[in-house]
Amino acid sequence: MSYTGARPTDVADPDPRFPFPHRPTPPRCQAEPILFDFANGDRSEDRQATEKRLEKARRACSDCPIVRDCLRWALVNKPLTKTGVFAATTPSQRTILRKRLADRLGPDWIDVLARQDQTRREQAAAARHTPPTVDQARILRLDREVNGPMPLHRLVTPEQQERNRTRLLAGLTAA
Numbered sequence: 010m011s012y013t014g015a016r017p018t019d020v021a022d023p024d025p026r027f028p029f030p031h032r033p034t035p036p037r038c039q040a041e042p043i044l045f046d047f048a049n050g051d052r053s054e055d056r057q058a059t060e061k062r063l064e065k066a067r068r069a070c071s072d073c074p075i076v077r078d079c080l081r082w083a084l085v086n087k088p089l090t091k092t093g094v095f096a097a098t099t100p101s102q103r104t105i106l107r108k109r110l111a112d113r114l115g116p117d118w119i120d121v122l123a124r125q126d127q128t129r130r131e132q133a134a135a136a137r138h139t140p141p142t143v144d145q146a147r148i149l150r151l152d153r154e155v156n157g158p159m160p161l162h163r164l165v166t167p168e169q170q171e172r173n174r175t176r177l178l179a180g181l182t183a184a
């Protein structure tokens with residue numbers, strides 16, 4: 010089973026610049042949504058019961074591997090997160106965090122975050138396409154001379170990884 014979407018909402022579309030973080034299995038808030046169903050001033054249960062439920066939700070979030078990106082998503086998508094616990098925060102706590110972001114980054118803080126993300130993505134892509142250093146190029150050339158062209162595999166099995174490692178070591182030895 011794979012979970013790729015945000016928690017179900019029917020209020021508005023999420024900001025496409027900030028996709029909900031992916032995780033292979035549904036987060037606890039999907040499996041047990043009632044725990045996270047919290048609104049400020051909720052009077053449907055006594056205060057103690059609400060606090061207990063909130064504490065459970067917070068603990069679940071603190072164990073969630075996508076908590077950091079979930080918080081970002083919740084802060085950016087205010088119309089979708091007016092109620093409920095997201096990333097261990099209540100609606101009023103998110104309001105405070107949004108204000109802090111606006112103080113720090115300006116009133117267009119969402120656009121600023123989106124631009125920062127874009128810059129990071131471009132830098133990562135550029136790093137992936139950085140040409141090899143002279144030494145790396147020499148090793149690759151020698152590897153080709155010693156071992157011939159390396160076949161391209163879409164999915165590399167552990168055996169293929171081992172073979173590739175051996176080939177590279179052979180190239181290094183030859184260098």
Ligand code: SF4
Nearest residue numbers: 036038070073079096
């Ligand atoms: S951090 Fe909490 S609210 Fe966010 S996905 Fe995980 S369990 Fe759900």
